[in-house]
Amino acid sequence: MDLTLAWAAIIALGLFLYVVLDGFDLGIGILFPFFPDQHDRDVMMNTVAPVWDGNETWLVLGGAGLFAAFPMVYSTVLSALYLPLVLMLVCLIFRGVSFEIRTKAQRTKPMWDLAFIGGSAGATFFQGVALGAFLGGIPVADGRFAGDPFGWFSPFSIFTGGALVVTYALLGACWLIAKTEGDLQRRMYRVVWPLTVLQLATIAVVSIWTPLQDAGIASRWFDSPLFYRLLPVPMLVAACAWAMRRSIQSRHEKRPFAMALGFVLLGYAGLVASISPHEIFPGVSLWDAASPRSSQLFTIVGAAVILPVIVAYTTFGYWVFRGKVRHGEHHYH
Structure with a gap:
């Protein structure tokens, strides 16, 4: 068994689940400025409060x-992306504090709304910046970061x-369609299609720009058998957009979120395809950057125990708090 590839798969799965699960609750904070009514905001936050x-947890994992x-990837990425990652964590802290205090606050509630908005939008933005910087290439020399701190x-x-x-805003809007009702849900339906159009535009621009700014990615996309595997992706993106439009017109409650997840899955597949295990940094393969096999074996045993526990309590939490969230309901945690 190739433990290096197994660990790469575990990390890729953890990051994907983080993007999906934390993506929609960060998206709710991004949508906050467009829904100024405090009762609406209470409902929006209560859909994810539990x-x-x-x-x-998946980001920590x-x-x-x-x-x-x-460890080499960890140290190199931290050195190269120190500032955006620190700013991301600061934003997540402000957002977390706002979750805890906003429910009890009265006079200072607008201030905690701003903390929730800024923390959600800021954390999302800096995650995207870090992703773009990684795709742009991180220079390495002698196993260490050898580039400019900016x-x-x-x-x-x-x-x-x-x-x-x-x-994330699209994920959040689709989540709220599934979890709310009445006027708030109707307004979310109106928000989803413009966000879908923006999503399609960003997918198109990133898909064109990514190979143009990195010759290695361009080679992996177009000069290898991977090209034929990626050919269905644009058609699947178009199919998701068509299904999203039909779901909004028919006022389906759960299908829009599934289509938004489809966009995320297809984008993530393109990201994984862009990163070659044979050269994750210039001249550095995945196996060059891996820890010793004994360390990988020791830690993967722990992962085999912890992963099912995380999946179980995450699933249980969503099951317990399934269903609609209505005005006047509060979920404390």
Whole structure:
């Protein structure tokens, strides 16, 4: 068994589940400015209040797995993306504090609304910036980061930051369609299609820009058998958009969220296809960056125990708090 590939798969799964699960509750914060009524905002927050902190478990798992299995990648990425990652964590802290205090606050409630909006939008934006900087290439020499500390700041990374804001906002709107009712749900239906159009535009721009700004990615996409595997992706994106439009017109409650997940899955597949295990950094393969086999074996035993536990309590939490959230209901955690 190739433990290096197994660990890479675990980390990729953890990051994907984080994007899906924390994506829609970050998206709710991004949508907050467009729904100024406090009662609507209370309902929006209550749809994720019981589960939001559990969603972030997957981010911790991905970071811990990276540190355990690929310490060189961990240290290089932190060195290259120190500022955007720190700003992301600061935003997540403000957002977490706002979750805890906003419910009890009276006079200061608008201030905590701003903390929730800024924390959600800021964390999303800096996650997208970090992704764009990683796709743009991180220079490495002698196993260490060898670039500029502000090398992450580029037009491409800024655009990917904005693109992820659109993605999370779409996830959040579709989640709220499934979890709310009445006038708030009707307004969410009106929001989803413009966000879908923006999503399609960002997917198109990133798909064109990514191979143009990195010759290695262009080679993997177009000069290898991978090209034929990626050919169905644009058609699947179009199919998701068509199904989203039909779902909105028919006022289906759960299908829009499934289509939004389809966009995320297809985008993530393109991201994984862009990263070659034979050269995750210039001249550095996945196996070069891996920890010793004994360390991987020791930690994967722990992962085999912890992963089912995380999946079980996450599933249980969503099952317990399934159904609609209505005005006047409160979920404390």
